Amino acid sequence: MRTEQLIEDLEHAIAEQRARAVEIAAMPAEVVLHRPDDGAWNVLEVFEHLNLSSGIYVRGLEKVFARSAHRYRANQDFKPGWLGDYFTKGMEPRPDGAIRWRMRTMRMFDPGRQHGASHASLDRFVDLCDRFRTLLSTARATDLNAMRLASSLGPIIRFKAGDALRFPVAHQRRHFLQIERLLQQASLGRK
Numbered sequence: 001m002r003t004e005q006l007i008e009d010l011e012h013a014i015a016e017q018r019a020r021a022v023e024i025a026a027m028p029a030e031v032v033l034h035r036p037d038d039g040a041w042n043v044l045e046v047f048e049h050l051n052l053s054s055g056i057y058v059r060g061l062e063k064v065f066a067r068s069a070h071r072y073r074a075n076q077d078f079k080p081g082w083l084g085d086y087f088t089k090g091m092e093p094r095p096d097g098a099i100r101w102r103m104r105t106m107r108m109f110d111p112g113r114q115h116g117a118s119h120a121s122l123d124r125f126v127d128l129c130d131r132f133r134t135l136l137s138t139a140r141a142t143d144l145n146a147m148r149l150a151s152s153l154g155p156i157i158r159f160k161a162g163d164a165l166r167f168p169v170a171h172q173r174r175h176f177l178q179i180e181r182l183l184q185q186a187s188l189g190r191k
Helices: 003-023 043-071 080-089 120-139 161-190
Strands: 148-151 154-160
Touching: 003 043, 003 161, 043 080, 043 120, 043 148, 043 161, 080 154, 080 161, 120 154, 120 161, 154 161
Parallel strands: none
Antiparallel strands: 148 154
């Protein structure tokens, strides 16, 4: 895949997610705190989950890029790694919105088991998107095939830098579908 097209696609997705998060931040508390049933997350908890999970990739990429990006010349082609591509495609929602893989959330990414969620979770997500955009700008000038970093599953599974950009965005797309369902349920509950 062409590196420039990959970066443009990711920039577009991040810009849409950031804009939607800003819109959601202006919604009433009863909407973003609506819990459809016991044990289900509310909108703020979904955003906090994204902060916990995507934050690992953003911090890892920031470190790898600061340490190594200047060593590599831009590469026009990105070839996804086998595992990175497998995990990204499994995480990405289908065009009809169906989810390929159903999975339980690991404890370390469960907002309720961590420090919880609040309205600040939305602000942290917007900041995360801004940091992603900075990384994507840097990505244009380096080789996303050459640098690797640990996945959120630990150091045993390592992703190429390009896959470490793709995977969290795919994960976020999946959860934005969940957020929209939660907002729709909250609005139906208010009528």
